[in-house]
Amino acid sequence: MSIQPEHPDFLWRNPEPKRSYDVVIIGGGGHGLATAHYLARNHGITDVAVLEKGWLAGGNMARNTTLIRSNYLWDESAAIYEHSLKLWEGLEEDLDYPILFSQRGVLNLAHTQQDVRDSVRRVEANVLNGVDAEWLTPDEVKKICPIVNTSSEIRYPVLGATYQPRAGIAKHDYVAWGFARRASAAGVDLIQDCEVTGFTTDGDRVTGVRTTRGDIAAGQVALCAAGHTSTLTDLLGVPVPIQSHPLQALVSELLEPVHPTVVMSNAVHVYVSQAHKGELVMGAGVDSYNGYGQRGAFHIIERQMAAAVELFPVFARAHLLRTWGGIVDVSPDASPIVGRTPYEGLWLNCGWGTGGFKATPGLGWCLAHTLAHDEPHPYVAPFGLDRFVTGALVDEHGAAAVAH
Amino acid sequence: MQLIECPWCGPREEVEFHYGGEAHVSYPPDPSTLSDEQWARYVFFRANPKGRFHERWSHSAGCRRWFNAVRDTATYRFHGVYRPDEQKPVIP
Amino acid sequence: MTRLPGRGRVDHDTTWRFTFDGRELTGHPGDTLASALLAHGVHRTGSSVNLGRPRGIGAAWAEDPGGLVQVEEPFPEPMLLATTIELHDGLVARGLSGRGRLADVPDSARYDRMHAHADVLVVGAGPAGLTAALTAARAGARVVLVDEQSEAGGDLLGTADRIAGAPALDWVSAAVAELRSYPDVRHLQRTTAFGHYDDGFVLALERRTGHLGLAAPRHVSRQRVWRIRAREVVVATGAHERPVVFCDNDRPGIMLASGARTFLHRYGVRAGCDAVVFTTGDSAYASAVDLADAGTRVHAVLDARAEAPAYWRAECERRGIPVRTGHVVTGTEGTEGTGRVSAVSTATLRDGVLGEAARIECDLLLVSGGWNPAVHLFSQAGGRLRFDNGLGAFVPSGELPGVTVAGTAAGVFDLAGCLSRDPADAGPAPTPPLVLWRVPGEQGRQFVDVARDATVADIARALGAGMRSVEHVKRYTTIGTAHDQGKTSGVVASGIIAELLGTPVRELGTTTFRPPYTPVAFAALAGRSRGALFDPERTTALHDWHVARGAVFEDVGQWKRPRYYPRPGEDMDAAVLRESRAARRGVGILDGSTLGKIDVQGPDAAVLLDRIYTNLMSSLRPGMVRYGVICGVDGMVLDDGTVLRVAEDRFLVYTTTGGAATVLDWMEEWLQTEWPELRVHLTSVTEQWATFPVVGPRSRDVIAALAPQVDCSAGAFPFMAWRDTTVDGVPVRIARVSFSGELAYEVNVNAWYAPAVWERLLDAGRPHDITPYGTETMHVLRAEKGYPIIGQDTDGTVAPYDLGMAWAVSRKKSDFVGKRSFARVENRNPLRKQLVGLLPLDRATVLPEGSQIIGTDTLPEPPVPMLGHVTSSYRSAELGRPFALALVRAGRDRIGQTLHVPVGGDLVAVEVTGSVLVDPEGARRDG
Secondary structure, three states: OOOOOOOOOOOOOOOOOOOEEEEEEEOOOHHHHHHHHHHHHHHOOOOEEEEOOOOOOOOHHHHOOOEEOOOOOOHHHHHHHHHHHHHHHHHHHHHOOOOOOEOOOEEEEEOOHHHHHHHHHHHHHHHHOOOOOEEEOHHHHHHHOOOOOOOOOOOOOOOEEEEEOOOEEOOHHHHHHHHHHHHHHHOOEEEOOOOEEEEEEEOOEEEEEEEOOEEEEEEEEEEOOHHHHHHHHHHHOOOOOOEEEEEEEEEEEEEOOOOOOEEEEOOOOEEEEEOOOOEEEEEEEEOOOOOOOOOOOHHHHHHHHHHHHHHOHHHHHOEEEEEEEEEEEEOOOOOOEEEEOOOEOEEEEEOOOOOOOOOHHHHHHHHHHHHHHOOOOOOOHHHOOOHHHHOOOOOHHHHHOOOO | OOEEEEOOOEEEEHHHOEEEEEOOOOOOOOHHHOOHHHHHHHHHOOOOOOOEEEEEEEOOOOOOOEEEEEEEOOOOOEEEEEOOOOOOOOOO | OOEOOOOOOOOOOOOEEEEEOOEEEEEOOOOEHHHHHHHOOOOEEEEOOOOOOEEEOOOOOOOOOOOEEEEEEOOOEEEEEHHHOEOOOOOEEEEOOOOEOOOOOOOOOOEEEEEEEEEEEEEOOOHHHHHHHHHHHHOOOOEEEEOOOOOOOHHHHHOOOEEOOEEHHHHHHHHHHHHHOOOOEEEEOOEEEEEEEOOOEEEEEEEOOHHHHHHOOOOOOOEEEEEEEEEEEEEOOOEEEOOOEOEOOOOOOEEEHHHHHHHHHHHOEOOOOEEEEEEOOOHHHHHHHHHHHOOOEEEEEEEOOOOOOHHHHHHHHHOOOOEEEOEEEEEEEEOOOOOOEEEEEEEEEEOOEEEEEEEEEOOEEEEEOOEEEOOHHHHHOOOEEEEEOOOOEEEEEOOEOOEEEOHHHHOOOOHHHHHOOOHHHOOOOOOOOOOOOEOOOOHHHEEEEOOOOEEHHHHHHHHHOOOOOHHHHHHHHOOOOOOOOOOOOHHHHHHHHHHHHOOOHHHHOOOOOOOOOOOEEHHHHHOOOOHHHOOOOEOOOOHHHHHHOOOEEEEEOOEEEEEEOOOOOOOHHHHHHHHHHHHHHOOEEEOOOOOEEEEEEOOOHHHHHHHHEOOOOOOOOOOEEEEEEEEOOOOOEEEEEEEEEEEOOEEEEEEOOOOHHHHHHHHHHHHHHHOOOOOOEEEEOOOOEEEEEEEOOOHHHHHHHHOOOOOOOOOOOOOOEEEEEEEOOEEEEEEOOOOOOOOEEEEEEEHHHHHHHHHHHHHHHHHHOOEEEOHHHHHHHHHHOOOOOOOOOOOOOOOHHHHOOHHHOOOOOOOOOOHHHHHOOHHHOOOOEEEEEEEEOOOOOOOOOOOEEEOOOOOOOOOOOOOEEEEEEEEEOOOOEEEEEEEEEOHHHHOOOEEEEEEOOEEEEEEEEOOOOOOOOOOOOOO
């Protein structure tokens, strides 16, 4: 277990907003900051502002459970998430920041015959897509993660698991700060406490944003506001098919190392890893109702604890230390929505559900490309709004619902 | 965990209820006359406001009846519930 | 020994042994581990997590940021505070360095949960809480009173306060006794309210047997989570004293002033022999005075204020305790080994400038930097807080419906106020406290959060890096993220940040209070929902029979279904080949009772089903059965099954096993929310009907023997018809439906009679060697006929056309749910995946289900274009070779082509066929 890394002495400037930028990014979370970084790094575009209504990376970036993986079923998903994973693998050097990226692998447990079929299907598809993936027997699961209860006596015995060795975790805050630091150093203005309250338009073109710190003109505007996206698009009368739900997570106190990898299970809803300092980090289920409150109901946590102790009996006397909630923006097919809006100059990026963190560098890279070329990057092109009209969905929950 | 007022049963625990999303989205009278865009709007697009929201709930582990509610999605507070055949209430 | 004979609320006459860090020590009933350690002069409990600096007991209860221990016996439990562990005989514990150890064996203790409903829930049995509970109880309210300590009294347990001229604890005893006299009062000690949610919902953890140690009865749950729903919640949770930050303020022997007072009065333990008290307010004087009275040499009270309170100055003078106003502690020295404080440096502080310095030797430094109301439960439920400049603390602000904050939690710091009494009981007139977050000094040695080794320097560094938000600083420094969640450090951190930034604290705010208030064991929250009770197991009426027959079960939803019935020496393949051969050549029987069943009744029943199913159901005649498909509005297959028309106004709808609840909910939703004008009622009858498919060429003989009064000839009882009859006077409904392509009958009976009718069927089938078969054989039989399983051969992206089921989609109906989606661009894509059969050309490979399908006979570099995947795959006794079903792009156009399936490292060549591989002409249906 590593101790606290050394942070750089300087992270970001706190400038006053200018009256005009080439690119305005709404939302100073992981996606907004990564997009700003890659705009500067890959395209030399630095006349950029990232507008954040609260504190940088204080939304889902600060609240997610930091899993990074790319073992998605469909080609379109595998492509963007694998692109992202490859970027993660070089991110520490790129950002020159200790982001504690740890490729400890992820196990997705199967508990029913249908889980097994879905898992094998995903593994086989992953392999053909160049994503590392294996199917493991319960004994092999036990070798990788000895504390998983692989007894046949439990309610839903473990019948096997998919394994992606290159998957892992990172320290969410440090990732955000790393992107912010590089973006700020490149000249990007990171403006906190700056809430967008409206847009300025010229016909069907967005020309800027109205904010609590004044109007700001923009050549292009990128929405990186996750669950709050529709509250912004509503201002323009542009409907976006996302629903924002509470999603809770929790941590234990610091514990000696017991859990060497990441384990996920759908049937027995568990998602757990042990973070660098030693706390168990767990994601709970999504609360059913729409909610922006960044909190959820406790029975979801109780259910989560039952599942955790069922699959990991040694967790019995670990202690729940803190629970919190984020806002998960869910699209109809559980895939992101990235691309054009009916307004020229306004780009959409939302609907990442539980996939937003792991996509951070990949999306940032592709959205920066999209803004620079005024054309969706090939990896995000399948995720446009038009798919809901044509029916060409990328249905990740229909195929193999794997949350987080 | 909230107490939710079922219009038929009275206040019950949240776990007894099933969420049904936006209310007052009627099935189109003749879908075949709709364009693909219009149909997509009905199938996939629902309002997602931060604040007061007219939404549907079902008392699924109780009387199994559907009803509508006005709830604030920021505070989660219910401002009223009403039966499907009742008028949308005006909430101050 | 620093134990004072006869003092405190411990039983001095009984001595218990316990072990700490390998040392055998003694204590008494009523002790906590912390008080017992202090009684032996042990302050240090471990080391800090990052720097390895000595850490010790810093308070007397849950706010202690320092005294973390690991319990090893009776059962390992990590990261507990010595101050909250009730001592018991035989306890084995050890100090920690910031990380605990989980047991490597399962915890066999029981945990459970209880619900309680109350008019008034009072949290905290201190003076304010008891007063509130008494008031409510006297008014006849249903009251629940919870308190986290082992006995009622709250802070009074740690003081020598008096109420109305008598010891305050007498008043407490009387209050508790009075509460006991009300039948509607539930009073729970050792019960910590840890979460406060909407509408008066409070979760509390009751520690029921842990304090009994090895004597804990095994049949009693160790801990219990109370789920309390209350109309009114009174938060009387008191306040936490907070420290002042100075150099080397993290040593063992440095303690909150109130903590030392509690150790003295409640446990009869002097926390030190030579004490210095450093305070910014009045309350610490009582600690100084009481400790002095108990024999501790109090060398100085250093009061950072310019003026000391007259009353307390006099009390100190009377005892020879020097009071030095305008003084602060600037640093400490420690003892080799234990690290315990051995001396303090002190200096005057005026206008932020340190003056004349001095050094005082001591073994105990008591610190009081003011009090933070314990607003956690108020804030968790959405209560707003405001920063009170006078107190230097966040206090409740504004109304929160249904919640009242009382006593010190509300910022009321005098006992009379807490008791709602006239001020006659009030103590000396208070002198306003000074809000002092830190003393000037070397920032890197000034600890803000001792549990996380986070210093003022860390805060300064975060601010220098550009951070301005408390949340950023907290994340950068990790302040407030330890076991205590910043109970003592949170507000101090806000204060220091504000000071360094030169902004008011109220503008910065504090971090959010999140549940739980104190850590709760996972197992306690899991409660009984473990093992068999993790999720209900659903079994059919024949479950015992299946078990007796040695069935191997599979989980299908919550159901336990027999997968196959191995005979001695058989593996699954052998058993399934035998079972399926019997069904194709003789007769087999399946327990299909898990199929979902919905009774649809009402004059508009047919109208509803016409709108829900893709097929036309209204044209179905009573007495007949029709297969139907249900789609979502997106046009994708949701479920399928047979529909049996009982009468003009009544249908019995069968769903898949896994889809039963979904389909019922689906129909209810449409019926109630879209078509309330339809007069239809829906009732689940899944559990009421047992269903036994009797399958195979000999099935007619079996049914004829079972129900001789039914004419089973193909003409009289045609395919897709049903008949009612009786067996031994029991009503039985027989439907001629087939999920195998064979002549087959589905026998339905009230589940009460299922075992009897099942036995009758077995008797009737014995001459034909009737063979029970499980889900695996069912799957083989249906797959050979190309019948899809929804959820296995479909995945939510498959439309009826993709399954080759255009025949099940009505062209007559103007509309049904999902119809419009069929006309979308993507649904007309000729490259859509379609259900086809696959025959491995090697006639040997059973393709793993889930395998992907490619078009080339060599494997190119990734990404490899994939054409589809194998959805079902089996050995076929009938075909004499393995076969599979698959979803393949433009699959029907590829029939006859050879494609390839990567299996292991190899590519298996497969021929694409139609989906129906056995009896494509349907010749066997009538036997």
